[in-house]
Amino acid sequence: MTVKRTIATLAALLIFSTAIAEDAGIGWDTLSDGQREVLGQLEENWDTLPAERQRRLVRGAERWEGMSRKERKQAKGRFRAWRDLNNDRRELIRERAQIFKELSQEDQDRIRQNYRNYRKLNRDRRQQLKDRYRRMSPDQRKQLRDRLRQRPRPPSRD
Numbered sequence: 001m002t003v004k005r006t007i008a009t010l011a012a013l014l015i016f017s018t019a020i021a022e023d024a025g026i027g028w029d030t031l032s033d034g035q036r037e038v039l040g041q042l043e044e045n046w047d048t049l050p051a052e053r054q055r056r057l058v059r060g061a062e063r064w065e066g067m068s069r070k071e072r073k074q075a076k077g078r079f080r081a082w083r084d085l086n087n088d089r090r091e092l093i094r095e096r097a098q099i100f101k102e103l104s105q106e107d108q109d110r111i112r113q114n115y116r117n118y119r120k121l122n123r124d125r126r127q128q129l130k131d132r133y134r135r136m137s138p139d140q141r142k143q144l145r146d147r148l149r150q151r152p153r154p155p156s157r158d
Contacts, residue, residue, distance in 0.1 A: 025051035026055065026058055035065070110149075
C-alpha cells in the first residue's frame with residue numbers, strides 16, 4: 001500500500017507541477033528581440049499579466065513581425081479605430097464576434113461571401129441598401145434574413 005500511495009503522490013505532484021508550469025506564463029527573457037521590441041511597452045508589467053494574455057500577445061507579436069509595411073499600416077489603422085470606439089460599441093462587437101464563432105463553418109463562409117459581395121457594390125448602392133434596411137420593421141428584417149438563408153447558393157468556384 002505504501003508503494004501505491006507513493007506512486008500516486010508522485011504522479012499527482014508531476015501533474016500538478018506541469019499544470020503550474022503551463023500556467024506560469026512566458027518569461028520576458030524568453031521572447032525574441034523582435035517580440036520584445038513590439039511588446040516593449042508591456043515590459044514593466046509583463047510578469048503580472050495572466051499567462052493566456054501573454055500567449056495571445058506573443059502570437060500577435062509574431063504576426064506583426066511577419067507583416068509587410070503596408071499590412072502594419074493597415075493594422076495600426078484598425079487598432080486606432082478600435083481604440084476610439086466607446087466601451088458599449090466594443091462590447092457589442094465582442095458579443096457579435098462570439099456569436100459568429102459559434103456558427104457552423106458553412107454559415108460563417110456564407111456571411112463572409114455576402115460581405116465580400118456587399119463590399120463590391122458601389123458606394124451609392126451600399127447606402128441605398130443601408131437606408132432600406134433601416135426603414136424596415138424588426139419583423140421585415142427577420143423575414144429578409146430568413147429568405148437570404150434559404151435561397152439556393154450558386155456552385156462554388158473552388
